Amino acid sequence: MGKNKLERFAENDTFRHVVQPDLIEAREHDNEIKGTWNRWMFENNNPIVVELGCGKGEYTVALARENRNVNYIGVDIKGARIWRGARTVAEENLKNVAFLRTRIEFILRYFGKNEIDEIWITFPDPQLKTRRAKNRLTHSEFLNRYQQFLKPNAVVHLKTDSLFMHRYSKMVLMHNGIDILEASEDIYVNPEIDPILTIKTTYEKMFMSKGFPITYLKFRMKPNIKFTEPEYDNNELLQICLRDCPADTER
Numbered sequence: 001m002g003k004n005k006l007e008r009f010a011e012n013d014t015f016r017h018v019v020q021p022d023l024i025e026a027r028e029h030d031n032e033i034k035g036t037w038n039r040w041m042f043e044n045n046n047p048i049v050v051e052l053g054c055g056k057g058e059y060t061v062a063l064a065r066e067n068r069n070v071n072y073i074g075v076d077i078k079g080a081r082i083w084r085g086a087r088t089v090a091e092e093n094l095k096n097v098a099f100l101r102t103r104i105e106f107i108l109r110y111f112g113k114n115e116i117d118e119i120w121i122t123f124p125d126p127q128l129k130t131r132r133a134k135n136r137l138t139h140s141e142f143l144n145r146y147q148q149f150l151k152p153n154a155v156v157h158l159k160t161d162s163l164f165m166h167r168y169s170k171m172v173l174m175h176n177g178i179d180i181l182e183a184s185e186d187i188y189v190n191p192e193i194d195p196i197l198t199i200k201t202t203y204e205k206m207f208m209s210k211g212f213p214i215t216y217l218k219f220r221m222k223p224n225i226k227f228t229e230p231e232y233d234n235n236e237l238l239q240i241c242l243r244d245c246p247a248d249t250e251r
């Protein structure tokens, strides 16, 4: 029988590769792991890739299996989900994976300047409601946070089933003069799709089964810019980004 939530939380505590800080403490102080992931967690100087909102860590684990000389950190607030990935890492004895349980809003408490090489954002909630717009993981306030721990010119990947999220993110990037390296509103129509994009998470499988196209955006961060939002209110953004795709609002 599968483990219940409390058993998963308890097992997470036994894994050296799961960092579960005190969430109240994180609001006030930097965590001691900040700036020391390579030295303390991975014991090497390999590049570090972070997956934000990793859920069960499927992308993190799949990428880590393929690239043993790269370190991966899956970040999510839900400990029971992280447990699934952490358990697989323990079973397969993968040395290049760690998980961090935190709200991404507090990410600067855990990662230091230039500590991270790349970000994956996989199937984030598009947060369609106006009052939740700031929770979008590509909102300018999040991009400003990412910039503070990413190496200059680092690459960010966004894979999502939400055409709104894809188009909104593109607008934010273009508004801020960011180089978009790749953009697709339906990755599986490309017969030469990069195998890295064919890793399927729990949410991807679920959304594909409902007929949503899977989109992808890849962009390069620019050092020293202060990201701002495009000058539209949320209703205008919804109208622009949801043109020809009302299905997004029915999720």
Ligand SMILES: C[S@@+](CC[C@H](N)C(=O)[O-])C[C@H]1O[C@@H](n2cnc3c(N)ncnc32)[C@H](O)[C@@H]1O
Residues within 6 Å of the ligand: 052, 053, 054, 055, 056, 057, 075, 076, 077, 078, 081, 102, 103, 104, 105, 122, 123, 124, 125, 201, 202, 203, 204
């Ligand atoms: C729709 S799920 C996608 C999970 C996984 N990436 C997948 O594709 O299966 C979004 C995930 O992001 C996490 N998440 C959303 N907002 C977050 C935040 N602000 N901080 C930490 N985790 C967050 C949720 O807990 C959830 O596991």
